[in-house]
Amino acid sequence: MVDKSVQNETFxxxxxxxxxxxxxxFEDELSDEQIAKAVNRSRTTLSNWKKDxxxxxxxxxxxxxxxxxxxPDAIKRLHKLATxxxxxxVSLQAAQSILSMAGFGSVDSSPELEQAKIEKAKADxxxxxxxxxIKEAEAKAVKEDDSGSLTVNIVPFGDDADGS
Incomplete structure (x- = not known):
């Protein structure tokens, strides 16, 4: 086991x-104002420390x-869920998390998922x-003449559009 004081040398x-x-x-339970008060310093001093x-x-x-x-506890829990x-x-998600942590891909991504996202974007x-x-065609079908009157051009659509 590594000595925590060595890992926390600057601390x-x-x-x-x-x-x-x-x-x-780190505990993120107090405001900066409350933290400054807890260490008997001003809010400004804490702010300066945070920039150091x-x-x-x-x-x-x-x-x-x-x-x-x-x-270690998290990995044990994931193993228990996976097995x-x-x-x-739940078992699949736990197994994916373990594989992701081991460097065998991301839980949120796979080549298949990425390809599906690309195809969906293209379809969109x-x-x-x-x-x-369609909106452009509709706009062309409804035109305003110089007098301010609207003229609707009816364009045949479908099988009989060519007159047959």
């Missing part, structure tokens, strides 16, 4: 107030270590163009 270089602020920001590169790095390090502690879920859909473009052509 531990901060003073106690800044470390507390990093933790409270060392403080930002400490936040990244702390977040990584805090979240890493949940990963023992009563619902085939064709539909929109057809609708625009």
């Amino acid at each position: 531990y270089e901060l003073d106690k107030a800044k470390r507390t602020a990093v933790i409270l920001l 590169n060392k403080f930002k790095q400490a936040q990244i390090e702390y977040r990584r270590v805090a979240i890493d502690s949940y990963v 023992g879920a009563k619902s085939e859909m 473009v064709r539909k929109t163009k057809a609708e625009a052509d």
Whole structure:
């Protein structure tokens, strides 16, 4: 196991107030005003800390270590769902999540899904163009003459459009 203090080197270089602020920001339960008050600093001081590169790095390090502690349990839970879920859909989604985390594709994407999205987009473009052509034809059929009167040109449509 890796020593968490090594993983959080920048975090531990901060003073106690800044470390507390990093933790409270990560927990995301208090407003910035409340966090500033909790560490006996002004809201402006907290705002300045949040802009500081060392403080930002400490936040990244702390977040990584805090979240890493949940990963083993999450993977165990996904494995349990993938192998023992009563619902085939739940089992499939858990298996896809595990494969995605292992680098074998994304849960939200596959070549087939991407191709289907492209085909749908092409169909949407064709539909929109057809609708625009219809609107243009309708606009040509209804014209306003110089006197302001509307003239409707009736254009035959269908089998008898050519007069047969």
